[in-house]
Amino acid sequence: MANSREGSRNVSREQSRNASRESSVSERASNVGLTTQLSKTSINESSTVINPDPSNTSFDEEKTQARVHALIEEYTENYSESTDRPVKEALEDLSLFRTPSLDQQAIIVRELFSNVFEAKPRARKAVGHLLDAALNDEIISTDAFTSGFKMTVEAAPDYAVDIPLIWQYIGEIIGAFIGAPTSNMSLIKQILQSAPDDKSKQLFQYIIRYATEFSSQSRIQKFWQTSGFSINDVLKSDLIDSSFTKEYDWLSDTPESEPSTPQTKENVSPRADSQLVKLFKSVNDQGTTVTDPEIIAYIREVRK
Template identity: 25%
Template sequence: TLFCPSFCPQPGSIDSNNQLFAPGGRLSWGKGSIPAPGDVNGTGAESPVSWGGFWKGPRGLGAGQRLILVLPAVKQEPAAPAASPKPTLSEEELEKKSKAIIEEYLHINDMKEALQCVQELGSPSLLYVFVRNGIESTLERSTISREHMGVLLCHLVKAGTLSKEQYYKGLREILEIAEDMEIDIPHIWLYLAELITPILQEEGIPMEELFREITKPLVPIGKATTLLVEVLGLLCKGMSQKTAGKLWRDGGLSWKEFLPEDQDVNKFVTEQKLEYTMGGDSSDTPSCKELTSEELCKQMDKLLKENPNNQRIYDWIEANLSEEQVSSNMFIRALMTSVCHSAIVFENPYRVDATVIRNRAKLLQKYMRDEQKELQALYALQALVVKLEQPPNLLRMFFDALYDEDVIKEEAFYKWESSKDLSEQQGKGVALKSVTAFFTWLREAEDESDNN
């Protein structure tokens, strides 16, 4: 074992095994603990001494001989302080920012922008403040504002930005004082239901979990059923009694959970017309009210504007319209008018969003069961375009989309083209002229198909 003066300039001491130690040092040579001898900068470059202490450098060192160096402990420089994380907003700051986000969202209804702004708040443990502010700021506004706020909260929960715990906490802070607020806001339970219902309609939280959480502060004061009856009422309007009742039963819910112990459950269910929550057949469902054409169009417009999936529209139709109404020309025309109106992009010039027609194709096909119904749908589309003062090329775009999605077949288009029905002649001449190229193409395509 040899001594290397280039690494140990001070005389060392020899131990009983004739091994050399650097002055002030100790036997400590660990991989990675200090730079290898010769690697004075700690870069890991090749050095005369291998990283196990075996000498590779100067000639004359015998095989098996090794140099052991024990260097004084290297003084480590203190590590640079880590970059401080973005400071968490105080509750007061978050409340101020929340109000600004909510006001902007309710004004322009830009869901994507609102979701991003809430995410950028970066305070997941304080988002109950956002929930509380969202509810407070819409309680005395319009129904549309409350529904929009409810949809935003639902999307935040589904995106994972807002935890269910934070959602419940913000809602609970309002529910705990709702009974006192009832003096100034007599319809507060309906308004709260309008804020809560979207999260059930969009399947953000299961009914059984939501109902049991939101009623915790209400059961002791006897207000739990007041809120739940309002929520279920809105669900029945937006979906159907059948669907709402199934959600209740599938969740294992019972009115006993929410009523005072001394209250008769069956009497309560009968008085509130809640038999659909107890199971049984559709005899519990009240008879369908006959809607006028105007009322039907208005309801269809509302459903389509809320952009639910087609199943929710099927459910509403099943719950609110009789078979006779559904098979009527009035219903077909109302449905076609509402779907086509929702597909128009009101820019200059007007254009058709073919994606809307594609998404609603199955809805239209379900009720346009024959050529006569398809003809009625085309009459409704003609009337809509005439009402809009025949925007250039709009009818042609609709015809293309409806044909491409197999909503209207060739026979119905030809029947509309040749129809002489006097009640359907308003604007027919201009409409026909605007789709001349469509019918030319249709006939040529048919001829090619026959030849092939």
């Protein structure tokens, strides 16, 4: 009887062990299947996102710097105000190594500035025009330009050690950039906001000075008014006083239109040329006397 009970308990334990083993195997199989499924899902999801930000294209900074240096050397040597061919050729060269990377484009902008700080004024003007063309042709983006300019401004104190006129040179380049045919006056606020407070007013003065010199006062006035800015929009109020405002009132003044009156015989009063009168006197022969009024009358008749 005792043996019968013991055998029954053994059978029960064995069945329990088997059930436990089956449950464990089933659970492991389920986990493996789930892991495999998650792995496949992860692979599928990652394969759909190859490069979420194309602006992160890799580039070699040292090679970029070297290419810009070579480009500037050739471009500034060939630059001419009488033809846009050097600008177009420089843009073609720039397109060969420029990438979609905003970081690389910003470095290009920085290097364009820094490579002409110690060059002749003509080279700085040339770079201003090249920057204008690069933005206009979308070779350099506006964001990249702004970023590259900030990098230049941040390094300005270091440049100033050897180049005391660094802010004037920056203003000279931006002046050419602002006064270019396509006008970039809409960026002047961002440009000035990138400069330190103690330099922004001075930079504004340099920019307007060179923009007017490279273009004309009437064109810069037109560009300024088209931008919709006022002095208070681009400079902090504590930097502006009455004399400064008065100095740049012309930017916001209404352009004066010069009346064009066609010249006619009625409104043109002939005047005698004293040198011509002397000439007539010198060729008179001794036997003929020609008075001044007669000579003047003759000149008037010829000019009719």
